[in-house]
Amino acid sequence: MASRLRLSGENPNPRPRSNYTPDSNDAAREGAAEWKPEARREVTDLGDGSELVHVPRFVPREAAWEWFDYLDKRIPWARPTIRVFGRSAVQPRDICYVSDEGLTDLKYSGHQPHAHSWDEFPVLKDILKAVHEALPGSHFNSLLLNRYKTGSDYVSWHADDESLYGPTPEIASVTFGCEREFLLRKKPTRSQASPGSGEAARKRLKVSAPQQHSFLLKHGSLLVMRGYTQRDWQHSVPKRAKASSPRINLTFRQVL
Numbered sequence: 248m249a250s251r252l253r254l255s256g257e258n259p260n261p262r263p264r265s266n267y268t269p270d271s272n273d274a275a276r277e278g279a280a281e282w283k284p285e286a287r288r289e290v291t292d293l294g295d296g297s298e299l300v301h302v303p304r305f306v307p308r309e310a311a312w313e314w315f316d317y318l319d320k321r322i323p324w325a326r327p328t329i330r331v332f333g334r335s336a337v338q339p340r341d342i343c344y345v346s347d348e349g350l351t352d353l354k355y356s357g358h359q360p361h362a363h364s365w366d367e368f369p370v371l372k373d374i375l376k377a378v379h380e381a382l383p384g385s386h387f388n389s390l391l392l393n394r395y396k397t398g399s400d401y402v403s404w405h406a407d408d409e410s411l412y413g414p415t416p417e418i419a420s421v422t423f424g425c426e427r428e429f430l431l432r433k434k435p436t437r438s439q440a441s442p443g444s445g446e447a448a449r450k451r452l453k454v455s456a457p458q459q460h461s462f463l464l465k466h467g468s469l470l471v472m473r474g475y476t477q478r479d480w481q482h483s484v485p486k487r488a489k490a491s492s493p494r495i496n497l498t499f500r501q502v503l
């Protein structure tokens with residue numbers, strides 16, 4: 248099931264040679280105007296009403312680099328202190344939060360990120376439009392941005408199962424820059440979580456080893472989690488010593 252990571256010592260995402268101005272809002276917007284999302288999609292049925300959709304070449308390379316540079320320079324990235332298992336810890340990646348006005352506030356791990364307006368970042372509206380066009384019926388109204396500066400930055404196992412997203416949230420995740428591995432594992436069932444002791448419990452654990460999936464999320468890719476994925480599965484982006492350049496990830500969500 249779990250596929251192997253294909254990171255090599257070389258930069259897997261060499262930049263195209265072009266003369267775009269990296270931090271210009273106009274360049275980032277014009278580059279995007281010319282493309283149509285590629286149709287190739289891989290759908291993974293996780294069972295019991297959970298599904299993933301992977302579009303490896305959602306944004307063409309050059310437009311994706313323009314967006315990467317814009318986001319890297321213009322987003323007011325912050326690395327907040329959060330509470331994990333009763334302890335304070337600096338979040339192991341940069342984040343920023345953007346949302347419509349008047350929504351329920353996002354709070355996680357004792358932290359409430361400031362909600363920026365879409366109007367501050369016109370490029371984010373362009374990316375949102377492209378995501379909406381690729382996913383008919385979607386109505387994303389908030390966005391959590393993550394920046395992994397090096398391979399030491401990560402997101403640990405979690406599910407985006409906050410009640411403000413409802414029981415079956417659709418989450419669309421767009422990746423720019425360094426490719427990183429994205430892992431999914433099935434949440435333990437009740438019998439796995441408290442297996443008891445003795446031979447019967449050991450056997451039960453053996454037959455139900457956790458299911459796991461791995462995706463190498465490339466520059467310009469889109470991954471959608473839907474159905475009961477947040478209820479039944481956890482995901483993570485582990486540390487990777489060989490990932491030496493930054494990765495920016497955008498997760499679009501709908502606050503109900």
Ligand SMILES: O=C(O)CCC(=O)C(=O)O
Pocket residue numbers: 391393402407420429464482484496498
């Ligand atoms: O960086 C990623 O691909 C995942 C980020 C994530 O899981 C989150 O923001 O909740």
Ligand SMILES: [Fe+2]
Pocket residue numbers: 405406407482
């Ligand atoms: Fe997540």
